[in-house]
Amino acid sequence: LPTLSAEENVALPLLLDGVRARDARPRALAALEQVGLAHRGRHRPDELSGGEMQRAAVARALVIDPRLILADEPTGNLDTATGAQILGLIRRANTDGGCTVILVTHDPRAAAYGTRVITLKDGVVAEESAA
Known part of the structure; x- marks a missing residue:
């Protein structure tokens, strides 16, 4: 606000x-x-x-300590090191806190933090993988 x-x-x-x-x-x-x-x-x-x-x-x-985080490009304005720090916090919320995280990104490094990655191309699921 x-x-x-x-x-x-x-x-x-x-x-x-x-x-x-x-x-x-x-x-x-x-x-x-x-x-x-x-x-x-x-x-x-x-x-x-x-x-x-x-x-x-x-x-x-x-x-x-949320149960769900919806994050749209949470590292888009951050340098690489700070982005990794923030992604680490979000991942810890998932692994240690049991929080479900749905993260949208164009950054493959950010996607690599996920336990499941769904790639969309032209609005259609093009690929799905478990980390």
């Missing part, structure tokens, strides 16, 4: 889930730390780069 800081944006799903503000804040800061944004927590979206906004969105998704 454009009027909230990165920290407030990450804490919002917790607050909506009934977590007290005093408990939500440290969890939001920890999630921002995981994506390398703890130092930018007080900045609003218009003060963040595209990659920083993308990492804040991943932190917001992961902070609630």
Whole structure:
């Protein structure tokens, strides 16, 4: 949300889930730390780069320990190393947290993090493989 800081944006799903503000804040800061944004927590979206906004969105998704993550190009605005870090967090949510992840990407490196890869060509399944 454009009027909230990165920290407030990450804490919002917790607050909506009934977590007290005093408990939500440290969890939001920890999630921002995981994506390398703890130092930018007080900045609003218009003060963040595209990659920083993308990492804040991943932190917001992961902070609630979701059962499902729908991610459309979650590393599209990130450099290779940061992208690998973010994909590692998403994969850990899947393997350790039991979260189902549906990730859409054009990046074969990102697709390689999946346990099942479905390749579409012209809107039709062209290939399906298990990792």
